[in-house]
Each structure stands twice: as C-alpha cells, then as structure tokens.
Amino acid sequence: MIIARLIPQETERYTKARKLVSQLDWLKLLRWDLFFVIWTYLLAGLGAAGMQNDRFLYWNKSLSLDATLLFIGVTFLLAGLFGLSNRRNIEASNLPKWTGNLFWGLAILGIISLLISHLLVLLPMALLILVLGPLSGFSPFNLKQRSIKYFLIHGGAAALLFLTGWLFKDGIISVGLWRGIPYLLGFWAVLLVYWIPLEVTEQNLPLKLSDNRLRFLFLIIAFTMTAGATVLGFMNDDPVISTAACVYLPFLIVALLFPPHFRHILRCRIYPIFILSMLVAVQQPWFLLPLGLNFWLLRSFHYLQSGFPQPTFRVDYD
DSSP: OHHHHHSOTTSHHHHHHHHHHHTTGGGGGGOGGGHHHHHHHHHHHHHHHHHHHOTTOOOOOOOOHHHHHHHHHHHHHHHHHHHHHHHHTSOGGGSOTTHHHHHHHHHHHHHHHHHHHOGGGHHHHHHHHHHHTGGGTSOTTOTTOOSHHHHHHHHHHHHHHHHHHHHHTTOOHHHHHHHTHHHHHHHHHHHHHHTSOEEEOTTOOEEEESOHHHHHHHHHHHHHHHHHHHHHHHHTTOHHHHHHHHHHHHHHHHHHHSOOOHHHHHHHHHHHHHHHHHHHHHHOGGGHHHHHHHHHHHHHHHHHHHSSOSSOOOOOOO
C-alpha cells in the first residue's frame, strides 16, 4: 500500500496524520463504503437499458454531460441522506455544527443535478429516499438488523437504483422491472451472506463463525438465488449479470461444502461486488476512475485512523 510506505506506522509522520484524520471522523457518516454497490447498480441499469438498443454494447468510452450529472446527483443526494440519517442516531454535540448544513447542501445539490440530467429519474429517487429514510427508520443499510422487513427494504433500494439508470436511458419501465429481477436476486444473495454472523475484534477483524446453522441456511438460499440470477440473466440475454452470477456460484459452493471457516464467508462477501462492478465497467470504462479513487481514499482513511486499511481483499487473519 502506497500510503503505508509514505507514512509508516510508529513514526512521527503517522502520529501527526492520525491526529489530522481524527478531526474528519464525521466523513464516516456519509457511508462512502456503500457507494461501490450504489454506483454499480445505478450503472448496471443504465447499461442494461443501453443494450436494448445495442446488444453488443462494449467499452462505451463516451460520457455525456447528462450522465455525469446523473452520477454526481445520485452520489451527492445519497451522501447527504446518509449524513443526515446517521447524524440523527448520534449525539450532535460530538459533531461540528456546520456538518448538518453540509449534508443538506449535498442533498440539495444532488436534487438539482438530477433535475438537470433527466426529470424522470426523480421518481425512483424519491421512492429511494422514502425507502432509506422513514421506512428504514432513518437507519439505511444497517446490516446488523436481520429481518424480512430489512430484506425487502434493502432489496427495494437496489431495485430502485437499477430503475434509475434504466429510466435515464429511456427504457420502458415494465421491461426494466423484468430485466432487473436477476440483479435483485444477486443483491439479495450477497445480502444474506453479509447477514451470516461473524465474531470480530475491536478493529473489526474476523475471529470465527458464531452461528453455523444460520450460515448453512443463508448459504443455501444465496446459492439458489444466484443460480436463479444466472438463468434469468441468460434468458434476458444479459451477459453482465449472468456472467457475474455464474462466476459467483463456485464461491458459494466452497463455503457450503468445505469445513466452516470465516475465510470462505469473507470471499463470498468481497468478490461478488468486485466481479459485478468490473463487468459493469466493461460497458462503462470511465467507472473505473471513481471506483479506484473511492477504494484508495477509504483504505488510506482507515489506515491512518486505525492502522488497518479497509476495504481489503484480504481474507486470512489467522
């Protein structure tokens, strides 16, 4: 990791950098770690709609102003929503007073960007705000809450992101609902894997599986959903989701058939997001830039904060 070489731990430079980063803890309220999935599903809908007109859509290097405003609008709006929602759940006195205005400003800028990009996308985005706001109790994407309610809420959010991209490309909504089903099944499959309980340390490093029966049940359902996504993606003539789901199946098979270990679960959590985002980037190569930048910034932030770079592809902590 580059920043670890430039600012090694147990040096004066690291101590100073850590003090500086500690003043930016409020940035975590924006939940930038979620934008890997958010961006991927938004652009997956955009790409799927584009394939309606060009079945062999591949490596589309063009990036229009409207598409840029859509990407920025969704990012700013949801970042502002996450900031405001998470601010409600902590002591506001622990935050700089101006953060509330900043979060509102991001949300308003996001709405303006969406208005300019494509008026129709405001419909699914308004529903998305409702789903992630009042319906989720202003606690969006809290993976510690395992229930049918949150299963449907999180799935609804993923479906609305897909439809936002689909409608931006003027796709027919009834067709978009059908084309989005395999993406929804794939999302739910990964969500169930994230719901498998893992005991972790204070640094959020995994120790062991804490509920083997729940592990087996969730993996069986996830495998079934992923297989369904593969078949439906093939039926829809959609190479993105059908390939991503097919490649993901062996990870679930290993987690099911091999002796239980947290490494298998971590692989089933990390790699499906990476696989789908890379396949989406095959259609929209400019997507690699925000993906790489977000990955590097998050890793650097967590490294300077705790000494453990996150997100990571590492699965071996024994």
